[in-house]
Amino acid sequence: MVEQKNAAFFFNHAVIILGIIVICFPLWITFVAATHDAVRMTQAPLPLLPGDRLFENIHTVLFDGVGNAKEQPVWLMLVNSLVMAMSIAVGKICISILSAFAIVYFDFRFRMCFFWMIFITLMLPVEVRILPTYEVVANLGMLNSYYGLSIPLIASATATFMFRQVFLTIPDEMLEAARMDGAGPIRFFWDILLPMSRTNIAALFVILFIYGWNQYLWPLLITTDRDMYTIVMGIKQMLEAVEEAPEWHLIMMTALLAQIPPIMVVLTMQRLFVKGLTETEK
Amino acid sequence: MADILLEDLVKTYGDHEAIHRISCHIKPGEFMVIVGPSGCGKSTLLRMIAGLETVTRGNIRINGQCVNRIEPKDRDIAMVFQNYALYPHMTVFNNMAYGLKLRKMTKPEIQTRVRECADLLQIGHLLDRKPKELSGGQRQRVAMGRAIIRKPSVFLFDEPLSNLDAKLRQSMRVELKGLHTRLKTTMVYVTHDQVEAMTLADRIMVLNEGQIEQVGTPDVLYERPETIFTAQFIGSPEMNFIKARIVDQTLVFDIKDQGISFPAPDIELSNTENLICGIRPEHITLHGALDSGQAGIKGRIQLIERLGSDTLYYIDLSHDRRLTIKTHLNLPLQIHDEVYAGFSPDRFHLFDPASGKRLPLSEKIT
Numbered sequence: 001m002v003e004q005k006n007a008a009f010f011f012n013h014a015v016i017i018l019g020i021i022v023i024c025f026p027l028w029i030t031f032v033a034a035t036h037d038a039v040r041m042t043q044a045p046l047p048l049l050p051g052d053r054l055f056e057n058i059h060t061v062l063f064d065g066v067g068n069a070k071e072q073p074v075w076l077m078l079v080n081s082l083v084m085a086m087s088i089a090v091g092k093i094c095i096s097i098l099s100a101f102a103i104v105y106f107d108f109r110f111r112m113c114f115f116w117m118i119f120i121t122l123m124l125p126v127e128v129r130i131l132p133t134y135e136v137v138a139n140l141g142m143l144n145s146y147y148g149l150s151i152p153l154i155a156s157a158t159a160t161f162m163f164r165q166v167f168l169t170i171p172d173e174m175l176e177a178a179r180m181d182g183a184g185p186i187r188f189f190w191d192i193l194l195p196m197s198r199t200n201i202a203a204l205f206v207i208l209f210i211y212g213w214n215q216y217l218w219p220l221l222i223t224t225d226r227d228m229y230t231i232v233m234g235i236k237q238m239l240e241a242v243e244e245a246p247e248w249h250l251i252m253m254t255a256l257l258a259q260i261p262p263i264m265v266v267l268t269m270q271r272l273f274v275k276g277l278t279e280t281e282k
Numbered sequence: 283m284a285d286i287l288l289e290d291l292v293k294t295y296g297d298h299e300a301i302h303r304i305s306c307h308i309k310p311g312e313f314m315v316i317v318g319p320s321g322c323g324k325s326t327l328l329r330m331i332a333g334l335e336t337v338t339r340g341n342i343r344i345n346g347q348c349v350n351r352i353e354p355k356d357r358d359i360a361m362v363f364q365n366y367a368l369y370p371h372m373t374v375f376n377n378m379a380y381g382l383k384l385r386k387m388t389k390p391e392i393q394t395r396v397r398e399c400a401d402l403l404q405i406g407h408l409l410d411r412k413p414k415e416l417s418g419g420q421r422q423r424v425a426m427g428r429a430i431i432r433k434p435s436v437f438l439f440d441e442p443l444s445n446l447d448a449k450l451r452q453s454m455r456v457e458l459k460g461l462h463t464r465l466k467t468t469m470v471y472v473t474h475d476q477v478e479a480m481t482l483a484d485r486i487m488v489l490n491e492g493q494i495e496q497v498g499t500p501d502v503l504y505e506r507p508e509t510i511f512t513a514q515f516i517g518s519p520e521m522n523f524i525k526a527r528i529v530d531q532t533l534v535f536d537i538k539d540q541g542i543s544f545p546a547p548d549i550e551l552s553n554t555e556n557l558i559c560g561i562r563p564e565h566i567t568l569h570g571a572l573d574s575g576q577a578g579i580k581g582r583i584q585l586i587e588r589l590g591s592d593t594l595y596y597i598d599l600s601h602d603r604r605l606t607i608k609t610h611l612n613l614p615l616q617i618h619d620e621v622y623a624g625f626s627p628d629r630f631h632l633f634d635p636a637s638g639k640r641l642p643l644s645e646k647i648t
């Protein structure tokens with residue numbers, strides 16, 4: 001019995017430790033690479049311990065740029081990505097919560113029809129409608145702009161469905177009590193509905209922020225101006241240095257920096273995020 | 283204080299008619315309790331008065347003014363919901379103050395009102411808590427506070443005590459009654475619990491399948507139920523019903539093998555063959571043996587329930603008929619004992635099974 005327990009214990013822990021290694025080792029290598037200079041990175045064997053050029057590398061990457069994207073310092077790409085991810089997350093949440101509000105609490109003609117139309121956008125992510133969307137964005141003159149980067153990605157109310165479910169779990173009495181208290185629809189939305197779905201909004205924000213941050217194909221398509229490059233596609237561009245070998249230490253540093261904002265978002269929202277995904281009590 | 287007048291009120295959902303032509307006058311300051319079984323339309327009726335459901339036909343007048351098309355917030359009413367419906371993200375203070383804030387009341391005024399109201403309900407120490415941090419009874423008080431604080435002219439309650447345990451329900455009942463005597467506001471209270479109805483009400487409206495069976499004071503409902511339904515619904519344990527007929531000016535119980543008859547007055551009845559006689563459990567006496575000259579029905583004790591002050595005996599008569607008897611006497615009887623049930627005819631309620639209505643005859647038996 002005891003032995004069996006021990007065996008299970010070791011097995012479980014072996015799996016956990018193995019998993020951690022699989023995930024953390026590449027991260028470690030990235031970190032180590034980002035602290036060496038260019039010369040060391042071309043010599044075999046690759047280093048396993050950090051070097052001494054961490055801060056210099058950070059400085060170079062942030063302000064001077066890397067590879068054939070030399071004119072664009074990485075801080076600009078970070079800002080671009082941040083603006084895009086933020087607009088997508090905030091925009092999607094705003095649109096979705098408002099449309100869910102309309103669909104759940106108002107009785108208008110063709111209500112279900114609208115709901116299904118919104119629902120269908122779930123099946124049409126930007127990758128599917130990429131050419132027509134490009135055409136539209138180009139005609140509207142939104143290439144190489146933050147609008148072009150974010151609006152087409154906002155324009156699918158994927159989160160409507162989730163907010164609808166959240167609102168449906170809020171008892172009808174809540175609305176009725178508010179009506180008795182004298183709250184109109186807008187008051188009810190601001191004072192009751194929004195605070196009550198706070199955790200769900202936070203959870204959704206985390207998911208959508210990361211979704212926006214990781215966008216690759218769409219920015220690649222519509223940004224030709226190097227000042228509009230986002231970090232995820234920027235890294236790819238750095239690898240395509242023509243005349244020289246890729247500057248691995250700087251690329252690794254960029255990759256490291258690119259991970260920081262999503263991690264920050266997850267960490268700051270962690271408590272709300274978990275609550276939003278698991279909480280059932282209303 | 284306000285009076286509420288319901289005039290031929292009808293509510294339909296699609297082609298299902300939930301409320302059929304209800305008319306009733308609720309007097310100023312009255313505590314009116316609406317009772318009925320589940321699904322009979324109690325909540326629907328209350329929500330129509332509140333303005334949360336539209337009126338299909340008929341009128342609702344509050345203080346003489348027709349409110350059919352007036353928003354709930356402008357009807358000068360407040361409602362307490364069954365599951366409290368407190369705003370979970372607001373403190374008790376804010377829950378109570380929210381309605382006042384929307385009415386553009388000044389901060390200091392709100393402060394004093396909330397204090398005043400919290401003292402009345404003894405929740406002064408809870409004002410900074412969220413609803414999640416309260417017990418069921420405390421939540422109920424807050425929900426009432428939220429209604430009281432606006433000083434409306436009508437209170438509506440939809441089964442406000444049904445989520446509480448028996449003991450708390452009782453104490454809240456007493457408090458609610460006290461609150462009514464103090465505030466003297468018109469109250470309409472929905473419940474399916476006839477004990478709550480009997481103890482709280484000035485008058486009770488018995489509702490069945492969207493129709494009024496009877497409106498009256500608790501005493502009238504108990505002493506003179508107008509229909510079989512009311513007779514059955516009011517009073518616990520339920521009234522006993524025995525088939526009877528009138529033969530040669532005597533009332534005869536239709537129990538096989540057992541003859542028992544009572545004098546009946548000589549009144550013309552179209553139907554004397556098929557009657558129902560209702561007798562409350564507390565109006566039947568139980569005997570181990572019959573004295574000479576005493577009439578009774580023989581049966582066997584099937585179950586004894588001791589409630590402390592009273593004891594309930596379930597008597598098995600022949601042929602699947604049962605009687606419930608309630609007595610406060612401590613009788614030396616055991617289960618399966620053979621016993622006799624004795625009746626006093628002046629306590630009988632006679633009904634016509636076809637219409638379900640009370641027969642005028644009932645008063646005249648003796």
Ligand SMILES: Nc1ncnc2c1ncn2[C@@H]1O[C@H](COP(=O)(O)OP(=O)(O)OP(=O)(O)O)[C@@H](O)[C@H]1O
Nearest residue numbers: 295298300318319320321322323324325326327474
């Ligand atoms: N929104 C609705 N749509 C259709 N039918 C409804 C609706 N609301 C209530 N009903 C019907 O109206 C009838 C009365 O319902 P109501 O809620 O008033 O019952 P109730 O007396 O309050 O019952 P309970 O004691 O279970 O609360 C029921 O038959 C119910 O099915």
Ligand SMILES: [Mg+2]
Nearest residue numbers: 324325326440
């Ligand atoms: Mg109900």
